[in-house]
Amino acid sequence: MPLAAERLQKFLARAGIGSRRACEQLISQGRVRVNGRLVTEQGLRVDPERDKVQVDGRVVKPSGRFQYIMLNKPAGYVTTVRDPQGRPTVMHLLPERPRVFPVGRLDRDTEGLLLLTNDGELAYRLAHPRFQVEKRYRALVRGEVGPEAVRRLENGVVLDDGPTAPCRVRVIRREPERTLLELRLREGRKRQVRRMCEAVGHPVVALMRIAVGPVLLGRLPKGAWRPLTPEEIAALRGATGLD
Numbered sequence: 098m099p100l101a102a103e104r105l106q107k108f109l110a111r112a113g114i115g116s117r118r119a120c121e122q123l124i125s126q127g128r129v130r131v132n133g134r135l136v137t138e139q140g141l142r143v144d145p146e147r148d149k150v151q152v153d154g155r156v157v158k159p160s161g162r163f164q165y166i167m168l169n170k171p172a173g174y175v176t177t178v179r180d181p182q183g184r185p186t187v188m189h190l191l192p193e194r195p196r197v198f199p200v201g202r203l204d205r206d207t208e209g210l211l212l213l214t215n216d217g218e219l220a221y222r223l224a225h226p227r228f229q230v231e232k233r234y235r236a237l238v239r240g241e242v243g244p245e246a247v248r249r250l251e252n253g254v255v256l257d258d259g260p261t262a263p264c265r266v267r268v269i270r271r272e273p274e275r276t277l278l279e280l281r282l283r284e285g286r287k288r289q290v291r292r293m294c295e296a297v298g299h300p301v302v303a304l305m306r307i308a309v310g311p312v313l314l315g316r317l318p319k320g321a322w323r324p325l326t327p328e329e330i331a332a333l334r335g336a337t338g339l340d
C-alpha cells in the first residue's frame with residue numbers, strides 16, 4: 098500500500114466533491130469507480146497520484162495533496178498560523194488543525210475573504226504583484242469622496258514605500274460624512290488600502306475584501322469557512338498562469 102493512500106471518501110471530499118458524508122453516499126449509491134471498477138464499499142484506500150477515480154463517469158482530479166479553503170475573516174483576528182503575542186489567529190476559526198496557511202495577509206481589523214492553502218506555488222503567485230491577481234475591497238471611508246480623490250487613487254498615490262500602481266475605484270454610496278468605495282488592486286503592500294485612502298484625506302473606517310481574482314466571498318457568513326470548489330481552484334490556477 099503506497100504511503101500516500103487515503104480512504105476513498107476522504108479523497109473525494111478533499112477533491113471538493115462534497116462533505117465526507119455526502120461522498121460516502123455517492124459511494125454507496127454506486128456512482129464511484131476506481132480504475133474502472135465500481136466501488137460500493139466504504140473505506141477502500143486509493144493512491145491520489147496513481148488511481149483513476151470517477152464520479153458519474155467524470156474523472157475526479159485530485160488537487161494534489163493540497164487543500165484550499167476560504168474564510169470570511171472577522172475583525173479582531175490576526176492573519177498568521179501562530180501569534181507570539183497570543184492573540185486570536187485566523188487558525189482558531191478553522192475546526193480542526195488543517196495543514197494550511199494563510200495566503201497573504203489581512204490586517205487584524207480587516208474583514209472578508211482570506212484564502213488558506215498548503216499549495217505553496219499557488220499561494221506565492223496569488224500574493225506576488227508580478228502575477229497581477231486582482232484583489233477587490235469594499236472600504237467605508239470618512240468624508241464625502243469626490244471625483245478628484247477617486248482620480249488620485251486610481252492613478253496612484255505616493256506612499257512612504259513608493260507610488261502605488263494604477264487601480265480601479267468605484268463609488269458605491271456617497272454620503273456627506275462617509276463614502277463606500279470599491280477598490281480593485283493588483284498589488285498588496287502592507288496596509289495599502291488604508292494608507293491610500295488616508296493619503297487622499299479619507300481614512301478607512303471599515304475594510305472588507307470581497308474577491309481574490311476569480312474567487313468571490315459571496316454569502317459566506319462572517320467567521321465561517323468552506324473548501325474551495327474544483328471550479329474555483331481551477332480558476333485561481335488559471336488566473337496565476339498555472340496549468
Ligand code: URA
Nearest residue numbers: 204207288289290291
Ligand atoms: N489593504 C489594507 O489596508 N489592509 C488589508 O488588510 C488589506 C489591504
